[in-house]
Amino acid sequence: MTDRKRTAEGDRGGAEGAGPRAKRRRGEELIAAIHRAAMEETAEHGMGRLTMEGIARRAGTAKTSLYRRWSSPEDIVLEALYRVYPMEEPSPGADDLRGDLIASLTLMRDALMDSLHGKVMGALLDESTRRPELHERLYREVFDARGGRFTRTVLLHYAEHGRIDPARLTPVVFDIGEALLLKYGVDSFGIPDDDYIAAIVDQAILPAVGHAPEGPPAG
Amino acid sequence: MTDRKRTAEGDRGGAEGAGPRAKRRRGEELIAAIHRAAMEETAEHGMGRLTMEGIARRAGTAKTSLYRRWSSPEDIVLEALYRVYPMEEPSPGADDLRGDLIASLTLMRDALMDSLHGKVMGALLDESTRRPELHERLYREVFDARGGRFTRTVLLHYAEHGRIDPARLTPVVFDIGEALLLKYGVDSFGIPDDDYIAAIVDQAILPAVGHAPEGPPAG
DNA sequence: ACTATAAGATACGGGACCGTATCTAAGGAA
DNA sequence: TTCCTTAGATACGGTCCCGTATCTTATAGT
Numbered sequence: 001m002t003d004r005k006r007t008a009e010g011d012r013g014g015a016e017g018a019g020p021r022a023k024r025r026r027g028e029e030l031i032a033a034i035h036r037a038a039m040e041e042t043a044e045h046g047m048g049r050l051t052m053e054g055i056a057r058r059a060g061t062a063k064t065s066l067y068r069r070w071s072s073p074e075d076i077v078l079e080a081l082y083r084v085y086p087m088e089e090p091s092p093g094a095d096d097l098r099g100d101l102i103a104s105l106t107l108m109r110d111a112l113m114d115s116l117h118g119k120v121m122g123a124l125l126d127e128s129t130r131r132p133e134l135h136e137r138l139y140r141e142v143f144d145a146r147g148g149r150f151t152r153t154v155l156l157h158y159a160e161h162g163r164i165d166p167a168r169l170t171p172v173v174f175d176i177g178e179a180l181l182l183k184y185g186v187d188s189f190g191i192p193d194d195d196y197i198a199a200i201v202d203q204a205i206l207p208a209v210g211h212a213p214e215g216p217p218a219g
Numbered sequence: 220m221t222d223r224k225r226t227a228e229g230d231r232g233g234a235e236g237a238g239p240r241a242k243r244r245r246g247e248e249l250i251a252a253i254h255r256a257a258m259e260e261t262a263e264h265g266m267g268r269l270t271m272e273g274i275a276r277r278a279g280t281a282k283t284s285l286y287r288r289w290s291s292p293e294d295i296v297l298e299a300l301y302r303v304y305p306m307e308e309p310s311p312g313a314d315d316l317r318g319d320l321i322a323s324l325t326l327m328r329d330a331l332m333d334s335l336h337g338k339v340m341g342a343l344l345d346e347s348t349r350r351p352e353l354h355e356r357l358y359r360e361v362f363d364a365r366g367g368r369f370t371r372t373v374l375l376h377y378a379e380h381g382r383i384d385p386a387r388l389t390p391v392v393f394d395i396g397e398a399l400l401l402k403y404g405v406d407s408f409g410i411p412d413d414d415y416i417a418a419i420v421d422q423a424i425l426p427a428v429g430h431a432p433e434g435p436p437a438g
Numbered sequence: 439a440c441t442a443t444a445a446g447a448t449a450c451g452g453g454a455c456c457g458t459a460t461c462t463a464a465g466g467a468a
Numbered sequence: 469t470t471c472c473t474t475a476g477a478t479a480c481g482g483t484c485c486c487g488t489a490t491c492t493t494a495t496a497g498t
Contacts, residue, residue, distance in 0.1 A: 048265045068445085129338055183401050402457050
């Protein structure tokens with residue numbers, strides 16, 4: 001009730017500050033805007049402060065419209081991450097191990113570590129530390145569902161072609177590249193450049209699989 | 220005001236459920252209880268939901284007592300983490316590189332990855348992703364202030380004694396062990412066992428510094 | 439143009455925290 | 469014992485978010 005008969009009060013609707021309230025969005029367009037808003041909110045405030053009202057505000061829509069489709073902020077982010085996640089499989093050849101490893105880590109960097117995705121992923125990983133179901137969901141719906149294992153794919157490929165001793169391919173070795181990228185992201189937030197990725201390959205992965213480039217170790 | 224003159228109402232004070240409200244704590248004893256409560260709250264709910272009221276509740280004290288000493292929940296956790304952080308320096312000998320590396324990673328595991336500390340650290344690292352000042356503070360007041368660099372210390376030591384080619388010791392190589400422990404913690408939460416640490420050393424670090432154990436690579 | 443559908447605006451009552459003020463009372467020190 | 473410091477209990481007014489209900493209206497489909 002309260003003041004129903006207001007028909008035209010002068011302004012065109014909701015939030016003034018941000019945008020001039022263009023048209024009314026629906027369907028995919030609206031959903032995409034909400035997904036983006038959810039990711040931005042997560043990146044800015046973290047999972048713990050992620051809120052339906054915050055997402056609605058940022059997306060320039062009404063809370064009602066969110067509850068129509070989702071029942072928690074978390075559902076929105078997960079869906080958003082899932083949809084946006086690029087994640088092509090690395091497709092290695094068979095005669096440039098170094099190049100293919102670099103390519104796979106570059107792929108990972110670009111997919112997972114741009115500023116927005118990286119922060120969202122970090123926030124989700126942290127939250128999933130406390131919530132096993134979320135952890136499960138994250139790995140099942142997002143990581144595993146999309147290939148996920150970057151250097152692993154390359155290394156297995158080369159092993160199958162007899163260029164790597166299969167005995168070298170342990171879980172630890174599969175993780176070296178991803179682990180170093182992860183650590184880079186954690187302690188110097190920001191994005192590792194191509195040289196750093198090359199260094200990971202030359203100085204950590206290749207030695208571990210027995211392709212130590214004894215000659216020229218770059219500083 | 221409201222009902223001031225209640226002198227003895229029967230119960231002995233605050234929260235019923237948990238403890239029989241023993242004595243009144245003060246000074247260090249109280250502070251320690253609050254520190255612990257703050258860490259537990261962080262581990263359970265994350266930085267984003269860390270709250271003065273929550274800490275007070277868990278510590279069995281009054282909000283007032285918190286504000287007397289700190290002005291935000293974050294201040295409490297940081298102080299708590301700083302005080303509790305064990306962090307002995309690894310003290311390598313000079314003729315058991317493998318053993319000393321394992322020891323340094325074991326030290327790190329035990330210091331940083333027990334369930335409570337690990338979760339608090341994770342939560343703080345995540346939060347610091349969004350707040351550069353916190354990141355700065357965390358690394359300055361906690362990590363660097365306490366030595367922090369585990370395998371690095373060992374590797375440098377052996378390089379000084381001529382047992383490792385110094386050209387091999389790049390930032391990437393210094394990070395391998397810590398990175399793999401970090402990744403372990405992130406994707407299979409839980410604590411890596413001794414075998415896993417040995418695998419990190421044998422399969423990743425030693426090869427990277429040119430001590431590849433060609434002979435017996437464990438599966 | 440007409441109609442069903444979905445978006446948007448608004449208003450609740452309810453709950454959790456905030457940060458502060460105020461008062462009681464316990465524990466130590468003199 | 470007496471006194472002083474400090475812990476503890478409680479109550480605010482304020483803000484933010486929850487989840488739902490209600491009503492209006494833009495838009496797509498026919």
